[in-house]
Amino acid sequence: MEIVTSLPADTGLAAVAPRIRRIEQLGFDTVHVSETVHDPFAVCALAVEHSTRLRVRTSMVVAFPRSPMITACAAWELARFSGGRFQLGISSQVRGNIVGRFSMPWTDPVAQLRDYADALRAIFAAFQHGTPLEHRGSHYTFTRLQPFFNPGPLEVAEPEIWLGGVNTRMCELAGAVADGFVAHPTGSHPRSLTEQVIPALRAGAGTRDRELPRVVVVPKVITGRDAAAVDRARQTVRKELAFLYATPAYRGTLDRLGLGDIATALGAAAQAAQWDRLPDLLTDDMVARLVPQAPYAELPEVLGEWYRGRCQGISLEPPQDQADDTAFRAMLERIRAI
Numbered sequence: 001m002e003i004v005t006s007l008p009a010d011t012g013l014a015a016v017a018p019r020i021r022r023i024e025q026l027g028f029d030t031v032h033v034s035e036t037v038h039d040p041f042a043v044c045a046l047a048v049e050h051s052t053r054l055r056v057r058t059s060m061v062v063a064f065p066r067s068p069m070i071t072a073c074a075a076w077e078l079a080r081f082s083g084g085r086f087q088l089g090i091s092s093q094v095r096g097n098i099v100g101r102f103s104m105p106w107t108d109p110v111a112q113l114r115d116y117a118d119a120l121r122a123i124f125a126a127f128q129h130g131t132p133l134e135h136r137g138s139h140y141t142f143t144r145l146q147p148f149f150n151p152g153p154l155e156v157a158e159p160e161i162w163l164g165g166v167n168t169r170m171c172e173l174a175g176a177v178a179d180g181f182v183a184h185p186t187g188s189h190p191r192s193l194t195e196q197v198i199p200a201l202r203a204g205a206g207t208r209d210r211e212l213p214r215v216v217v218v219p220k221v222i223t224g225r226d227a228a229a230v231d232r233a234r235q236t237v238r239k240e241l242a243f244l245y246a247t248p249a250y251r252g253t254l255d256r257l258g259l260g261d262i263a264t265a266l267g268a269a270a271q272a273a274q275w276d277r278l279p280d281l282l283t284d285d286m287v288a289r290l291v292p293q294a295p296y297a298e299l300p301e302v303l304g305e306w307y308r309g310r311c312q313g314i315s316l317e318p319p320q321d322q323a324d325d326t327a328f329r330a331m332l333e334r335i336r337a338i
Contacts, residue, residue, distance in 0.1 A: 001338040002313030004216055006032040006059070007043065016046040024054045026318055026325060027332045030216075032059035032089075032182070041074045048082040056082060059182050060091035060164050064112065065102040068119040068140055075120075075159040076127055076151055084156030089182060090116065091164050107139070110169045115139045117161055117177040128153045162213075166249060168200045175204020180214040183311075186250040188217035189290065193310045195256060216313035221303075222293035223316075225324050230295055235279075238287055242278035246270035257289055296327050300334035308338055 005028045011019055023031050031054055033043050040058050047056045056078070061071065071090070078086040092098075092109040099106050115137035122135035126145050130153075133145040160179035165171050166187050174181040187197055198215070205212050220237045224230045244250055247270075251263035262281060269277045287293075294302040307314060314335070319328045 001307075001311075001336050002029050002214075002216065003332050003336055004028065004030040004032060004057075004218075004313050004315040005318055006034065006218075006315060007047065009034050009036040009038075011043065012038065013042060013046060016043055017050040020047045020050045020054065022322075022325075023318060024051045025329075027329045028054065028318075029336075030055040030057055030087075030313070032057055032315065034059060035062050041078065044078055044086060045081065048078060048085060051085075053085075055085050055087060057087040057089050057162060059089040059162070061089060062093045062097070062102070063090040063116050064092065064098050064106075064109075065104050068116050069123060069142065072120050072123040072127070073151065076124070076154070079156060079159045080151075080154055084154075087160040087162055087180070088120075089162035089164065089180075090120075092170070110173050112139045113163070113170075114173055114177055117163070120161060124158050127151055128158060166252075168196060171197050171200030172204035172207075174213055175201035176207050176210065177204075178213045180216065182315075183215060183217045184250070185218045185220055186244050186253055188219040189253045189256075190306050190310055191256045192253045193217070196252065198310070214313065215311040216315060217307060217311045218315040219306075220291045221299070221314075221316055222287070222291060223296060223299050224319075225327060226295050230293055234284070234287060234293065237291060238279045238282050241287065241290055242266060242282050243270075243275075245282075246278055253290065259286060259289075262286065296324075296331045299331060300338065303335055304338045 005023055007019060020031065031047060033040050033047060033056065040061050044056050044058060075088040092113050095106045098104050118137055119135050119140045119142060122133065123142065125131060126133040127150060133142050135142040162180040162182060163174040163178040164182040164184060165174060166184045181201060183197055201212055220240055222230055222233045222237050224233050245254055245263060246266040248267050254260060254263040265281050266278060292302045292306050303314065319325065
């Protein structure tokens with residue numbers, strides 16, 4: 001099992017080095033770098049520089065505001081700099097952000113992201129082999145790459161391309177074009193994996209005779225050194241889950257668990273801007289059905305019951321209290337063996 005964590009979204013460039021060093025020392029295999037308030041490629045460059053074995057994966061770079069050529073050049077440079085430890089995760093984002101935040105057109109996001117991934121691979125091939133660049137797709141056309149602008153071949157593997165998504169079409173796309181897939185937190189429940197995500201990935205992979213992408217799940221795991229710590233963590237996760245499931249597009253897991261009425265109530269409260277009311281709608285029993293929870297000593301067995309055979313990686317958050325680091329590191333070794 002690949003053990004992943006996410007660099008906090010508020011990590012400024014000056015804070016990358018100490019946080020990355022701790023993540024590597026804790027024993028994580030991979031760190032995810034998001035695109036929210038900081039440039040992901042700048043953060044990744046520092047993460048690579050201040051680690052020695054950690055894989056660094058964008059999860060996710062917003063694709064559509066960037067030309068695939070710009071993204072390909074950045075990924076290529078980071079792959080070279082990292083000795084092959086960099087992986088490129090891209091996503092479509094949502095229409096409101098693409099149109100309103102980035103002032104870019106929105107058409108068919110699945111078709112555009114498919115063409116984006118195909119364009120990246122065509123550009124990577126031109127970089128690696130010096131062959132003429134010739135890509136003519138539904139949204140992108142690339143026919144020019146003079147030797148002066150070609151960064152040249154890598155002596156390490158090309159950057160893997162990872163996708164994420166929630167709906168079935170995006171999961172099918174990942175199956176068709178991606179090396180790996182990062183499940184959304186609301187799509188990381190075993191029911192959602194077995195009933196929607198994995199069948200869609202398999203259907204997509206079958207269209208191009210590809211191997212099934214590796215799957216990393218991102219459940220909001222509740223854990224701590226003892227039962228009291230788990231109780232405290234539950235209150236924080238309850239708020240996060242309530243906010244996530246208040247989004248109508250993310251209600252699928254609640255529906256599968258027979259909690260559709262809760263999804264509707266969460267959506268109505270969010271629509272009315274009753275944010276403080278959201279956590280009260282999720283009981284302890286509901287939280288226990290939605291996410292794994294256990295103290296460090298018991299968590300590996302719990303995660304095995306939830307996820308063995310359903311994924312190849314799992315994302316966890318480092319402990320807030322560094323006094324827990326030794327116990328947490330030992331727990332990760334047991335989880336890796338799942």
